[in-house]
Amino acid sequence: MFLKFFYTLKEIGIPVSPTSFLTLQKALHQGIINNLDDFYTCARSILVKSERYFDLYDQVFAHHFEGVPLPENDGFEVDEIARGMLEEWLKDPKRVADALGVNEDELKKMSPEELIEYFKERLKDQKEEHHGGYKWIGTGGYSPVGHSGYHPGGMRVGGESRNKSAVKVANERRYKDYSTAGPLTQAKIGEALKRMRNMIPAGPKDRINIDDTIRETLRNAGEIELIFDRALKDRLKVILAIDNGGWSMDPYIHVVQTLFDYARSQFKEVKTYFFHNTIYDYLWEDTARYKKPKKIIEFSKLDPETRLVIVGDASMAPYELMAHDGSIHISERSGRPSIDQLQYLAKTFPHCVWLNPVSESMWGYTHTIMTISKIFPMFELSLDGLEKAVTRLMAKS
Amino acid sequence: MQQESKNEFQGAGKYILDQELASIVNISMKLEMPLLLKGEPGTGKTMLAHAIAESLAMPLIILNVKSSMKLIDALYQYDTLTRLNDSRFGDSKRDVSNIDEYIKMGKIGQAFCADRRTVLLIDEIDKADTDFQDDMLDVLDQMQFDIIETDRTIKAKHRPVIIITSNAKKDLSDPFLGRCNFHHIAFPDPKMMRKIINVHFEGIDVKLAENAIDAFYVVREIDSIEKKPATRELINWIRALSVDPDFRAKDLITNQLPYLGVLFKKSPDYERVKNIATRRKMF
Numbered sequence: 001m002f003l004k005f006f007y008t009l010k011e012i013g014i015p016v017s018p019t020s021f022l023t024l025q026k027a028l029h030q031g032i033i034n035n036l037d038d039f040y041t042c043a044r045s046i047l048v049k050s051e052r053y054f055d056l057y058d059q060v061f062a063h064h065f066e067g068v069p070l071p072e073n074d075g076f077e078v079d080e081i082a083r084g085m086l087e088e089w090l091k092d093p094k095r096v097a098d099a100l101g102v103n104e105d106e107l108k109k110m111s112p113e114e115l116i117e118y119f120k121e122r123l124k125d126q127k128e129e130h131h132g133g134y135k136w137i138g139t140g141g142y143s144p145v146g147h148s149g150y151h152p153g154g155m156r157v158g159g160e161s162r163n164k165s166a167v168k169v170a171n172e173r174r175y176k177d178y179s180t181a182g183p184l185t186q187a188k189i190g191e192a193l194k195r196m197r198n199m200i201p202a203g204p205k206d207r208i209n210i211d212d213t214i215r216e217t218l219r220n221a222g223e224i225e226l227i228f229d230r231a232l233k234d235r236l237k238v239i240l241a242i243d244n245g246g247w248s249m250d251p252y253i254h255v256v257q258t259l260f261d262y263a264r265s266q267f268k269e270v271k272t273y274f275f276h277n278t279i280y281d282y283l284w285e286d287t288a289r290y291k292k293p294k295k296i297i298e299f300s301k302l303d304p305e306t307r308l309v310i311v312g313d314a315s316m317a318p319y320e321l322m323a324h325d326g327s328i329h330i331s332e333r334s335g336r337p338s339i340d341q342l343q344y345l346a347k348t349f350p351h352c353v354w355l356n357p358v359s360e361s362m363w364g365y366t367h368t369i370m371t372i373s374k375i376f377p378m379f380e381l382s383l384d385g386l387e388k389a390v391t392r393l394m395a396k397s
Numbered sequence: 398m399q400q401e402s403k404n405e406f407q408g409a410g411k412y413i414l415d416q417e418l419a420s421i422v423n424i425s426m427k428l429e430m431p432l433l434l435k436g437e438p439g440t441g442k443t444m445l446a447h448a449i450a451e452s453l454a455m456p457l458i459i460l461n462v463k464s465s466m467k468l469i470d471a472l473y474q475y476d477t478l479t480r481l482n483d484s485r486f487g488d489s490k491r492d493v494s495n496i497d498e499y500i501k502m503g504k505i506g507q508a509f510c511a512d513r514r515t516v517l518l519i520d521e522i523d524k525a526d527t528d529f530q531d532d533m534l535d536v537l538d539q540m541q542f543d544i545i546e547t548d549r550t551i552k553a554k555h556r557p558v559i560i561i562t563s564n565a566k567k568d569l570s571d572p573f574l575g576r577c578n579f580h581h582i583a584f585p586d587p588k589m590m591r592k593i594i595n596v597h598f599e600g601i602d603v604k605l606a607e608n609a610i611d612a613f614y615v616v617r618e619i620d621s622i623e624k625k626p627a628t629r630e631l632i633n634w635i636r637a638l639s640v641d642p643d644f645r646a647k648d649l650i651t652n653q654l655p656y657l658g659v660l661f662k663k664s665p666d667y668e669r670v671k672n673i674a675t676r677r678k679m680f
Binding site for chain 2: 015017019020023026027030032033037038041042045046048049050051054208210213214217222223224232
């Protein structure tokens with residue numbers, strides 16, 4: 001029963017498992033589900049395990065039981081498809097240009113953001129003529145499925161249970177706010193950084209060590225000898241170096257700010273430094289990069305267990321990274337190219353990562369990103385990337 | 398089984414239940430699966446377990462998860478120190494050679510050993526690490542665990558009704574989710590909130606309730622508030638307003654909001670709301 005419904009859910013990208021589908025069957029057989037409203041809530045609680053998919057579920061439900069067309073509901077899918085088109089475009093520009101009937105060179109002039117906007121416009125224009133014809137994009141599964149023949153008022157058994165039918169509820173799309181990846185909020189960052197803990201004994205000896213106590217008691221011929229330990233506390237040292245200069249980082253300031261706020265509240269020992277584009281002789285403690293410089297050489301005095309997190313787009317002219325006098329600030333030209341300094345830092349702090357707000361799919365297009373990612377393990381500044389970065393930072397070397 | 402059909406959850410004294418949630422609770426009980434509840438703080442996740450226990454007249458056992466917690470802490474505790482002490486001084490009535498006398502049940506153990514069906518609330522599971530979560534689900538799945546010291550298996554006499562809450566934005570692990578039913582409690586809309594307030598304040602002045610709720614949803618909408626006030630804050634706020642003899646309900650319409658400290662507990666939030674409130678008053 002409801003196999004098609006199940007597979008539509010799966011196709012649209014909700015991670016539904018066969019086991020949960022069997023559980024749903026069990027529920028149906030036990031006669032707990034008596035009407036469509038029950039089915040709506042129960043199937044959702046059994047099949048869908050995250051509120052992020054509630055909106056998609058609502059859409060599929062409305063589609064399956066009411067025939068509300070799937071792709072043409074509104075913006076959300078268009079965004080998804082446009083993103084799919086961008087990916088396709090990166091792989092094979094000519095095919096996309098041909099399909100849209102425009103000149104490839106014209107599209108090439110646009111930035112990714114512009115391209116997305118352009119694709120969206122085109123998709124909106126073409127909605128009428130293009131029913132379900134998005135197959136070539138490779139997102140798959142958007143082809144309209146047939147009407148299931150459900151009559152809106154026909155399946156109710158238990159009388160009025162709520163003032164709205166499930167289909168209406170589903171069509172309201174109450175969970176829209178929870179869908180899509182969303183921006184990187186403080187809570188999400190906190191979630192990702194949670195695992196960055198380094199527990200070491202600290203404070204007064206107030207925890208009893210049972211094993212040692214027994215051992216000492218035996219040695220003492222049965223006379224009880226209590227052994228105390230220090231409690232474990234989190235004492236992780238973190239250095240956060242942020243690229244806050246120049247316009248190239250401007251779009252990401254908000255995200256970085258959030259990361260910065262969180263780091264400050266979370267870790268006891270977090271030092272924040274700033275730099276512009278890349279690191280030369282100094283890192284600065286003040287955001288203006290003027291008052292409080294700290295020499296890179298001096299970082300070698302610090303605990304090598306310190307976690308070094310660098311945030312920057314790593315995008316600059318290659319000479320800024322490679323040349324002996326690459327810095328755009330005259331005072332910093334000591335003769336060591338930035339790339340040496342970066343390598344020095346990476347050697348001083350084995351636990352280091354570079355977080356890049358630029359989308360990972362675009363890294364290959366910037367020379368300096370590729371070079372720097374060979375020195376530091378580089379991760380995208382997104383929830384996934386943060387998680388990977390944290391795993392990397394906490395890995396035992 | 399016959400008895401169970403009577404055991405349907407319908408909501409309890411001070412808990413306002415929407416129909417949707419009620420049927421999810423009932424289906425989880427029938428399928429004997431744990432119910433995982435997510436939602437903003439203050440949407441009544443913990444309250445739900447209390448309400449279920451009250452409505453079904455079952456004892457409620459609460460396991461407050463802590464970040465340093467190990468699974469064994471939730472199952473049982475072997476009190477080595479007391480035994481050591483007894484073996485040295487021998488002045489207690491306990492039999493030192495019987496380890497069972499030194500095993501104390503943890504919260505999950507208590508729920509398993511109880512003589513009647515219980516409601517087991519596992520609060521804020523997201524605080525613990527993933528291993529804890531998965532291991533715990535194994536125990537809850539099989540409804541039994543072993544006491545290593547005595548090589549005894551504890552089996553649940555009655556399968557408890559299990560409610561798990563989580564505040565996390567991140568999803569829990571897949572195997573974990575696979576074994577639970579899931580529900581996300583959305584923040585109540587004003588209409589729902591009205592009902593909640595009515596339950597908590599019987600015979601409350603209609604004007605006061607209406608204006609307070611209106612003002613509450615307005616301040617909740619203010620941008621860049623770090624911690625939005627939740628139901629709990631609103632209830633406390635109304636309590637504060639209704640004991641203040643100088644307070645008149647119509648003040649709220651003109652944006653004179655007293656006791657903002659009850660609603661906003663972080664100082665930047667408080668300052669921001671206060672500024673906005675004073676600015677509005679001038680017009």
